[in-house]
Amino acid sequence: MELSEVNRRGLGLLGCGKMGSALLEGWLARGLALSAVWVTDPHPSDWLRGLAAKGLRLNEGLPASPAIVLIAVKPQMMAEALPTLTALGNGSTLFLSVAAGTSIAHYESVLGAGTPIVRAMPNTPAAVGRGITALIGNAHASAEQLALAETLLSAVGQTVRLETEAQIDAVTGVSGSGPAYVFHLIEALAAAGEAEGLPPALAMQLARATVTGAGELAHRAPDSAEQLRVNVTSPGGTTAAALKVLMDPETGFSPLLRRAVKAAADRGRELGQ
């Protein structure tokens, strides 16, 4: 199933906030026709209203048998939003969910046991084509439908297929929520620079450029993260002094991130209850 079939049968979008918009933007750039997109969202952004003026259907329901429906509402809205899609269950429409927590079994119980479903976990760097999305399908998602989901998601970055649905909570803790940890790293690094006497704007400029520059280097260089770290670290120098603090086995980055990722994964499991 190719994009042409999506353009012919239509694509539904339930919830078009930060994640839904990032994905839709990537798909439109890859050739998804505006006239093939049907969005349901009670609080559409100005961007979405602008697209509606150019042919996207906004809050007009869904076509009779769309090729795919993206579910991108918050897990807390799911109970209210999902039943509106039941008429399309047990058919040839593929449901692609990016919601944290909501399980395939839950979708099957609401939409019908024979419904093709792909559960995915993207992240917001998708907005600049640099996301990574992990995905897994249920027994009713055909190889073609999985390939379609993968094609769509690869429009906004890398994709990886999971072996079990249980892995998705750990994925959420690492890459789904992960961008927030990196943005917080920028905030914390800037605050530390201020504490060492730098003006706030300069500290923020240095922190932001350092994190994005290091990220780009990690993206482009063939070296491992460990080697890239070693390349910065002169023996007995300044970096070694900082890393002694950050690599402390009790109080350093590793135990802290271990706890943070576990908290995110646990919350994902909790949302799925």
Ligand SMILES: NC(=O)C1=CN([C@@H]2O[C@H](COP(=O)(O)OP(=O)(O)OC[C@H]3O[C@@H](n4cnc5c(N)ncnc54)[C@H](O)[C@@H]3O)[C@@H](O)[C@H]2O)C=CC1
């Ligand atoms: N923001 C992120 O970094 C990521 C979010 N996700 C998942 O994506 C989903 C959406 O998250 P965001 O885009 O961040 O949230 P958001 O709050 O930006 O977007 C949710 C959208 O759903 C709409 N909505 C609320 N009730 C609705 C209803 N009954 N029917 C249709 N639309 C309704 C809201 O108006 C809003 O535009 C969540 O399930 C989240 O777990 C997954 C990966 C990353």
Ligand SMILES: O=C(O)[C@@H]1CCC=N1
């Ligand atoms: O915070 C959340 O629940 C969502 C899922 C991953 C990123 N944002």
